[in-house]
Amino acid sequence: MEATEKKVARLATPGLRPGGRSARVQASVHAAVQALLAEHDRAELSVPQVAALAGVTPSTIYRRWGDLNELLADVAVERLRPETEPADTGGLRSDLESWLEQYREEMSSEPGRAMLRDVLASLGSAIGAAQCCAFSRQQLAVIAARAKTRGDVVPDLDAMVEVCLAPILYGILFDATIMDEGFVRRLVDRLLTPAP
Amino acid sequence: MEATEKKVARLATPGLRPGGRSARVQASVHAAVQALLAEHDRAELSVPQVAALAGVTPSTIYRRWGDLNELLADVAVERLRPETEPADTGGLRSDLESWLEQYREEMSSEPGRAMLRDVLASLGSAIGAAQCCAFSRQQLAVIAARAKTRGDVVPDLDAMVEVCLAPILYGILFDATIMDEGFVRRLVDRLLTPAP
DNA sequence: TGCGCAAAAGCAATTTTTTTGCGTTAGCGC
DNA sequence: GCGCTAACGCAAAAAAATTGCTTTTGCGCA
Numbered sequence: 001m002e003a004t005e006k007k008v009a010r011l012a013t014p015g016l017r018p019g020g021r022s023a024r025v026q027a028s029v030h031a032a033v034q035a036l037l038a039e040h041d042r043a044e045l046s047v048p049q050v051a052a053l054a055g056v057t058p059s060t061i062y063r064r065w066g067d068l069n070e071l072l073a074d075v076a077v078e079r080l081r082p083e084t085e086p087a088d089t090g091g092l093r094s095d096l097e098s099w100l101e102q103y104r105e106e107m108s109s110e111p112g113r114a115m116l117r118d119v120l121a122s123l124g125s126a127i128g129a130a131q132c133c134a135f136s137r138q139q140l141a142v143i144a145a146r147a148k149t150r151g152d153v154v155p156d157l158d159a160m161v162e163v164c165l166a167p168i169l170y171g172i173l174f175d176a177t178i179m180d181e182g183f184v185r186r187l188v189d190r191l192l193t194p195a196p
Numbered sequence: 197m198e199a200t201e202k203k204v205a206r207l208a209t210p211g212l213r214p215g216g217r218s219a220r221v222q223a224s225v226h227a228a229v230q231a232l233l234a235e236h237d238r239a240e241l242s243v244p245q246v247a248a249l250a251g252v253t254p255s256t257i258y259r260r261w262g263d264l265n266e267l268l269a270d271v272a273v274e275r276l277r278p279e280t281e282p283a284d285t286g287g288l289r290s291d292l293e294s295w296l297e298q299y300r301e302e303m304s305s306e307p308g309r310a311m312l313r314d315v316l317a318s319l320g321s322a323i324g325a326a327q328c329c330a331f332s333r334q335q336l337a338v339i340a341a342r343a344k345t346r347g348d349v350v351p352d353l354d355a356m357v358e359v360c361l362a363p364i365l366y367g368i369l370f371d372a373t374i375m376d377e378g379f380v381r382r383l384v385d386r387l388l389t390p391a392p
Numbered sequence: 393t394g395c396g397c398a399a400a401a402g403c404a405a406t407t408t409t410t411t412t413g414c415g416t417t418a419g420c421g422c
Numbered sequence: 423g424c425g426c427t428a429a430c431g432c433a434a435a436a437a438a439a440t441t442g443c444t445t446t447t448g449c450g451c452a
Contacts, residue, residue, distance in 0.1 A: 020448060022400065043319060048438065057402055062439065064400085120369055121317040123239060133370035158374050162363040162383070169370070170362035173316055174329040178354050187358070216419060218429065244409065253431050258410065260429085 028054040029061060033075045042114060047071075066123075073122030076115035080132040086139050092147035092154065093192055096164065099143060101184045103136070104168050108179075113172060136165055155191055163191040224250040225257060229271045238310060243267075262319075269318030272311035276328040282335050288343035288350065289388055292360065295339060297380045299332070300364045304375075309368060332361055351387055359387040 032054035036045055047068050051058040065071040086099040106112050119128040137157065144154045155163075164187045171179040228250035232241055243264050247254040261267040282295040302308050315324040333353065340350045351359075360383045367375040 020400095021446085022448085025401075046438070058439075059403080059441080060401055063441095067439085117316055120313055129370045133366075137371075161366070161371075161374060163359070163386070166366035167358040167362040169366055170329075170357070173369075174325045174365070175333075175357075178357060190359070216429095217417080218419085221430075242409070254410080255412080255432080256430055263410090 025054070025056055025060060025064075029056065029071070030075050030078065033071060034079075037075075037111075037114075042072075069118070069122050070124065072118040073124065073128045076118040077128050077131050080115055080119065080135060082135055082139055086143050088146060092143070092150070092152045093188060095143045095146065096160075096188045096191070097184055099139060100164055100168060100188065103165075104172070104179070104184055107168070107172050108176070116169075116173065133161075137161060140165070160191060163187060221250070221252055221256060221260075225252065225267070226271050226274065229267065230275075233271075233307075233310075238268075265314070265318050266320065268314040269320065269324045272314040273324050273327050276311055276315065276331060278331055278335055282339050284342060288339070288346070288348045289384060291339045291342065292356075292384045292387070293380055295335060296360055296364060296384065299361075300368070300375070300380055303364070303368050304372070312365075312369065329357075333357060336361070356387060359383060 029050060032050045033045075036050060036053060045068070047061050048058045050068075050071070051061050054061075061071060065074060086095060089095050089098050107116060116132075119132050122128050140160050141157060144157060144160065147154045164184075167178070167187055168184070171183070225246060228246045229241075232246060232249060241264070243257050244254045246264075246267070247257050250257075257267060261270060282291060285291050285294050303312060312328075315328050318324050336356045337353055340353060340356065343350045360380075363374070363383055364380070367379070
């Protein structure tokens with residue numbers, strides 16, 4: 001199979017003009033994947049099927065994305081990109097609780113979990129996962145920056161990720177039982193309660 | 197494809213006598229996967245290939261595991277099962293640091309990361325992931341129990357998972373850059389430093 | 393604006409993988 | 423020992439993936 005260099009398919013949006021054919025193909029393939037994912041189960045999803053709905057030939061998809069996993073990961077990363085800034089609720093603690101709770105809820109859903117798995121499963125895992133964790137990090141950075149302008153003492157960004165984000169993802173991916181009612185609130189407490 | 201019930205393949209060790217044919221098949225297939233995984237890249241790994249090395253027909257594998265992902269997940273869970281108890285280094289803090297550091301190291305390796313991804317990628321993700329997180333939890337429980345017999349104050353098991361284990365897995369799966377030199381020590385500090 | 397180059401897509405033949413029906417084997421209870 | 427049935431092997435058929443070659447088309451440049 002000599003897979004090594006073949007698998008390094010171009011991920012995410014390539015540097016193409018928005019009117020170009022490649023861009024059109026990419027858009028229509030992405031749309032097709034999302035459409036199929038919305039109604040059918042992911043187990044019954046094949047490259048030829050996507051190709052047919054997208055109006056391209058399967059070989060186009062194979063050449064461009066390598067395989068179904070890469071394509072799904074590519075689509076997932078797109079959908080993981082945040083569309084709005086975290087809501088401003090007036091304080092660091094509530095900003096955090098609100099954003100984390102929303103994140104937890106979205107990612108706990110079956111579509112959310114599927115996207116996370118797709119991102120992690122791809123061979124270009126490193127790229128995709130890094131990308132999608134950069135998104136969350138950036139959202140947290142916005143919250144932190146806002147708090148700083150208010151004059152609050154703001155924890156380190158790494159601490160925010162380690163103390164609050166990581167346990168949520170652990171809960172989603174490995175063990176949902178740890179996420180009881182006050183889970184997110186407890187995490188934020190742990191972050192904001194200063195160690196003596 | 198009517199995948200819904202087909203995909204619910206039997207996972208993990210079925211209730212079979214160790215001398216039975218199924219058990220022999222399972223063992224030889226597992227061994228074949230590990231052997232192939234050890235030398236070839238996972239991209240160039242196919243069911244027929246595994247079947248050939250294991251001395252079974254591909255259809256046996258398809259019927260029993262469903263597809264390559266499920267098989268890989270099954271094998272990964274087996275390999276994730278801890279073989280020894282956590283080392284007794286004389287104190288809770290050092291026990292934790294030692295075990296977590298070893299865990300981090302093992303799972304950060306390419307084989308380790310691949311196993312985690314395999315477990316998460318399978319459709320029976322819930323089962324596999326829960327299983328493998330139960331392993332870690334149990335190891336931590338052993339450490340906690342030992343500390344209790346010493347009369348130490350022992351943190352909640354959930355806290356140990358959230359504060360120490362989750363960030364390590366986050367680092368492995370999403371963002372290795374957070375895991376600098378004193379990473380594990382810092383996590384254990386965070387766990388054992390009592391909040392006032 | 394038009395020309396040519398190269399990247400990307402289409403097409404079709406080939407190969408490989410996956411699925412499935414049916415006969416056979418072998419483990420397990422009686 | 424004697425069936426009964428779950429699990430396996432075999433082989434044919436279907437589906438998916440790969441690949442060589444042709445065609446299209448976007449882009450840079452004169």
